[in-house]
Amino acid sequence: MFANLSIPMNATAQGVDQFVSKVMTGAIAALLKRTEKLDVRVRAEPVAKLFHGSIDGFDFIGQGLLMHSGLQVDRMEFYLQALSIDFGALLRGQVQLRQSTQSSMRVVLTEEDLTAAFNASFLTEKLQQLSYGGQPLLFEKTRISINEDQFLRMQSWVYFGQVEQMLEIDITARLDFKGRRKLQFVEVTYGGDQRAIELGQMLTRHVNNLMDLDQFSFDGMKRRVDLLRLKDQQLTPYGVAYMEKFPQQHG
Structure with missing residues (x-):
């Protein structure tokens, strides 16, 4: 997916979260045709546990997204409480889950979208x-x-x-x-x-x-809606996203 990445052998644990965030941001950006803003935050305490692929929390907030299908989204948010990934795959610029996971989800679609x-x-x-x-x-x-x-x-x-x-x-x-x-x-x-x-x-x-x-979700992901709001010329579904594997770029 990306060129091989590496982190210095003497890198501090505090630098690992930035490295993980960078790889995951790139992996998400590859799934999209265009983005105005991507904000990916990885949380782990202690930070050194990231070397073992253990993440306490993962937040993704995207604005002005355009999918390869042509679907555009004003804002998309995913919040995961726990995540287990293959750290070795990160060094190759890939994100691979060790086990399925789920996150809370919020999507905002405008009338234009x-x-x-x-x-x-x-x-x-x-x-x-x-x-x-x-x-x-x-x-x-x-x-x-x-x-x-x-x-x-x-x-x-x-x-x-x-x-x-x-x-x-x-x-x-x-x-x-x-x-x-x-x-x-x-x-x-x-x-x-x-x-x-x-x-x-x-x-x-x-x-x-x-x-x-399910027909409009990324490969390996299923979304379920628990609440739907229509307000201020916006459609906002709230729900849960189930992820069996991290989506991969196609084509």
Whole structure:
């Protein structure tokens, strides 16, 4: 993943935490296409226990993140209370877990982030699996907004059949998580004429089957949501991340 790293044989224990933080920051940055800020903090007492791969706490705070899938995130936080890693792998610039672990999680998505997600290819390609009257559908210019009553509104232009045939759908819904991992549109209302309503209902069913967090997590990681807040034009899920192995860069 990275060039081999080394620490001087006479390095003090106090310098080891900086070395570990540096390697873990690089490993996380490699998973992302772009970052505005990454803050990784490793805690161990005494610090010398890091030589054995034992970490008391690990905090990760990222801002302005862009995934390789095209998903952008305003803020992502993970807080681990204990972690066991292979120190020898760190010297090779790699992070390898000795055992599975879990962390508390907080993610902040703005209206801009959500709008970008529904216009990114990894989602639009899945939405194109829908058809209406035997004709394939093309969703474009999707806009996501969060109302003051904590409902989410989704507006999108839908093209079908000949390109000149298009219709705007307008969906307002409360968000929920089924089984702590599947994002659901519930208490849904639709705008427009009967055809727009039918397309909106079809899109709602498809999105409810599509938005599984496990499909959008890093390899080796599963996320579960315990609380979901919509406030100040932001969607903020709180929950737990289960990590069986440290994610690796692909491609």
